Amino acid sequence: MxxxxxxxxxxxxxxxxxxxxxxxxxxxxxxxxxxxxxxxxxxxxxxxxxxxxxxxxxxxxxxxxxxxxxxxxxxxxxxxxxxxxxxxxxxxxxxxxxxxxxxxxxxxxxxxxxxxxxxxxxxxxxxxxxxxxxxxxxxxxxxxxxxxxxxxxxxxxxxxxxxxxxLRQGMAALGITFVAIFLVTIHVALRQALQPVREASSAARRISPRTLAERLPTSGQPRELRPLVEAFNVALDRLQRGFKTQQEFLSNAAHELKTPLALIRAQVEQAEAGAWRDQILDDVDRVARQVQQLLLLAEASERQNYRVEAIDPEPALREAFDFMERVAARRGVTLGLQLNPALRFWQADRGGLFTLLKNLLENAIQHSPPSGVVTLAAGPQGFSVIDQGKGVAERDLPRIFERFWRGADRREQGAGLGLAICTEIARAHGWRLSAHRRSPGLEVRCDMAPVVEVGPDDGEPAAAAPPPGNGRSDLPHGAGFQAGYSQALRRALF
Missing domain, CATH: 3.30.450.20 (PAS domain)
Structure with a gap:
């Protein structure tokens, strides 16, 4: 049975x-x-x-x-x-x-x-x-x-x-009445009796690598299920310790690697100029960049590093746009910024939002051909970054957010962590990243509808178009997510 x-x-x-x-x-x-x-x-x-x-x-x-x-x-x-x-x-x-x-x-x-x-x-x-x-x-x-x-x-x-x-009619009426009352009462009784189990199930669904500190409630649990709940909580304790150890190792290893890389670079810079010297400096810069991305990934995975609050997204969008405009100019790529008039406040960590925008724009610039256009379009329900590069094969779209994954046209300066960092930041905010093929190019969308104030317009991003003027701004960078990382990024990029 x-x-x-x-x-x-x-x-x-x-x-x-x-x-x-x-x-x-x-x-x-x-x-x-x-x-x-x-x-x-x-x-x-x-x-x-x-x-x-x-x-x-x-x-x-x-x-x-x-x-x-x-x-x-x-x-x-x-x-x-x-x-x-x-x-x-x-x-x-x-x-x-x-x-x-x-x-x-x-x-x-x-x-x-x-x-x-x-x-x-x-x-x-x-x-x-x-x-x-x-x-x-x-x-x-x-x-x-x-x-x-x-x-x-x-x-x-x-x-x-x-x-x-x-007798038959009486027994039938009595039986139907009894069954109806029984079903109603037993349903209510079972629902009440199993309420602690449902609460434990809801708590278990909320647990993720970013919420490992949560535990299943043991109070009110049936005696037969309490050992299972307690064993699950003990398993979470072990998992939390292992995850914390892994994150600490990643962060510590990246920090420890920065000093010898800086020493190697200083020693190489003192050597005589030559092709070998430039090649070694490029290799050191590439490794330093990967180390920096490992640090960003470790910090992006920790929810306590975020300070989510209501912010005006336009300054953050313009700051990321201005920050990446010089990188785009060196590659001959035009950046376009399109803001929906219905744009309202977002619930976000300003520093985390900057990193998310910066990584998406950087990825789009590096995959765009010279004279191509990369557009950052934002509305009340989220934003998107659109490039005019070769795009990604349909079979590879689900993998582009994986750590260390790079496509067939892999870039030597990339470590395959940029989009993984974006995924961690989006998840910490409750947002969702998705990739969509374009003709030509690729569009990466960030949907934040569940946590954003929706205006009268639906905020659908429009077609790519260059912004009027140069769109430069001197707005200050926000705090909250890795407050001291912007200068290090500038040194790595420029």
């Missing part, structure tokens, strides 16, 4: 199976025991009715029974069903002193004499099977016996015409 995956569904399946099994047992038991059970119920009812009738008898002045209390028992019952329902009162010797059918003989078992005791029995009267009960009672100090007899054919007729239909 294949069980449902959900714990709630499993509990419901067990309960449903239990209900079905119980219903089957009840049906089988009812089928086997229905006849003796109904006869027992009939005999018991006749005894109860006979005892009730004995208390409703009316007596004359001499204490002899003369009828029943018509205010309690309407007389038509014994008049209309004279041959089907009969009441007689007998003395201890079997002599009848009152009868509703005017037959002054006590009811007895077939072939037996009257027995002055409480009992239920069957007998045949004029060929009709009868169910009878003898009930002793006392009145005015005299002990007598009330006898009630009901014909079997009347009982069967009422049971066939009325009883079974009413």
């Amino acid at each position: 294949r069980w449902p995956n959900s714990l709630r569904n499993r509990v419901l399946a067990v309960l449903a199976a239990s209900m079905a099994s119980s219903a089957l047992v009840v049906v089988l038991a009812s089928t086997l025991l229905w006849e003796p059970f109904t006869r027992w119920v009939l005999r018991d009812q006749i005894e109860d009715n006979g005892e009730a009738l004995s208390r409703l008898l009316r007596f004359d002045a001499q204490g002899r029974p003369i009828g029943v209390d018509e205010s309690k028992i309407e007389p038509w019952l014994f008049d209309s069903f004279r041959k089907e329902v009969m009441l007689r009162v007998a003395e201890s010797d079997g002599r009848v002193v009152f009868a509703t059918d005017d037959q002054m003989a006590a009811f007895t078992r077939d072939g037996k004499a009257f027995e002055p005791l409480r009992q239920s029995f069957t007998f045949t009267l004029h060929g009709v099977a009868m169910h009878a009960a003898t009930i002793p009672f006392e009145h005015a100090g005299i002990r007598r016996f009330a006898q009630l007899a009901v014909s079997d054919r009347m009982v069967l007729q009422m049971r066939e015409s009325i009883g079974f239909d009413v």
Whole structure:
């Protein structure tokens, strides 16, 4: 048997199976025991009715029974069903002193004499099977016996015409009502009981390499699941320590490499000029750049390095644009900046946003041909960087954000970390980066719709176009993400 995956569904399946099994047992038991059970119920009812009738008898002045209390028992019952329902009162010797059918003989078992005791029995009267009960009672100090007899054919007729239909309808209504109430109550009860499990599941979904400090709540968890939750939290402790050690090693190694690289560069610069000297300096600069990118990647992966707040994005966009314009000019590439008039405040770390824009623009410039155009277009819901280079093959689009991945037209000065750093910064802000083929070139979009104020315009980036004038600005760089890295980047780029 294949069980449902959900714990709630499993509990419901067990309960449903239990209900079905119980219903089957009840049906089988009812089928086997229905006849003796109904006869027992009939005999018991006749005894109860006979005892009730004995208390409703009316007596004359001499204490002899003369009828029943018509205010309690309407007389038509014994008049209309004279041959089907009969009441007689007998003395201890079997002599009848009152009868509703005017037959002054006590009811007895077939072939037996009257027995002055409480009992239920069957007998045949004029060929009709009868169910009878003898009930002793006392009145005015005299002990007598009330006898009630009901014909079997009347009982069967009422049971066939009325009883079974009413019973079936009643059982169906009762069953439907019970099932409906059961499903509602068990759903509410299970939902409440499994609430701690759902809270733990939600907490587990929120855990990522950037939120390893979070733990699953153990309070309120079922006793059977608590060891699993605690073991998961212990595993998170180990994972957090390992991730922290890895990040510290990456940062420390990059820092330690900067000093010997600087010493090597200083020693090479003192040597005589020549092709070998320029080649070694280029190699040292390339390694220094890769070390710097490793540092940026390590810092971009740590969420505590960000200070997210509402900022006006236009100064940050113009700052990154101005910063990369000199790089573009050296390669003969034109930068274009297009700002949507509906641009509003973004929730971002200013330094992290600068690095993200700088890396995307740098990547687009390095893949653009001379005289090409790279456009930075921004709107209320995000921004995009569009180049006019060779683009990326469709099969490689999902891989361009991977660490250390480089395409077929790989650049010797690249380490394959620029877009990986962009991915880390975007994830820390809750944004999403995506790459799309253009004709020609590539477009990288940053969608920040979940955390941005949306203006009246949808902010869709327009086609590439160069900006009017040179668009230069002397706006200061922001703080928050790696406050002291901008000068190092300038030294690496220029």
